[in-house]
Amino acid sequence: MQKEHNLSKNQKIIFDLIDKSREPMKAYSILFNVQKKGIKAPLQVYRALDKLVEIGKIHKIESRNAFIACQNSSCQVSKATAFSICESCENVSEISNSKLSKYLSNFSDSSGMKYSKYNLEFFGLCKKCKSK
């Protein structure tokens, strides 16, 4: 199970904002949105984001420099993430597919490298955009 983390004040403000958002949020858009709550500087945002990523409450979409709340109540998600990204509407969702995650978590090759984490991003067109 995921360890229960007591979020600090800033962490909670920022997590709640991201969690409510239907789309990935960028750091400076987060900053803009929390300024009325007293969070004034980029570093305050980035520190909270770093922590939230570390404990798996949010994920960074690397190709977009944006953050979404974890959709997955199960454990280990911060070490094994997969997303689908629509290149037209930019909708992003977390893929929760146990076969996929099992396959990738168990992946090993001849390089002698020990993999402890992965991030996978699929790109394409979502149902809506496909039919346009």
Place this chain on the structure above:
Amino acid sequence: MQKEHNLSKNQKIIFDLIDKSREPMKAYSILFNVQKKGIKAPLQVYRALDKLVEIGKIHKIESRNAFIACQNSSCQVSKATAFSICESCENVSEISNSKLSKYLSNFSDSSGMKYSKYNLEFFGLCKKCKSK
């Protein structure tokens, strides 16, 4: 087969530099290295990088904002990329594993999304760093 592209002057300068590098290169490090060749501005670098990525001669390592030359002579690689990244020495290499690429290229789920591209980044410790 991969279409043969005649690289332009800037594209060639920048590709050659990246191709010779044993590690992923960042845009501004590339800029610094090609200034003696007359490429003076970030935009000149980014334009060449964009094109080189588009035609699959290089790949962007999203989690590192860095670029490496494609190690794969086969086609389609720019649409189906996988890398292993050592979190200690930051060594990055392209994974060429046909089972993995087949599995991911054929991946589909119930979302109704049509996937046309993916990027996968594995993290861990390489052989050398593991034994330290």
Place this chain on the structure above:
DNA sequence: TTATAAATGTTATATTATTACATACTGTTA
């Protein structure tokens, strides 16, 4: 309670990437 780790606040700055606009080159085809 005292020490330690974690979080916060603040200023400044570094790094990564794009906009906007003008010009030049390359290849095609009329």
Place this chain on the structure above:
DNA sequence: TAACAGTATGTAATAATATAACATTTATAA
């Protein structure tokens, strides 16, 4: 070859993303 379209280049300015450095405060636990 002239005209065109598409691609590439040059340049300046600026936007967007992220971190360094330092001082202080709060939470946790020994």
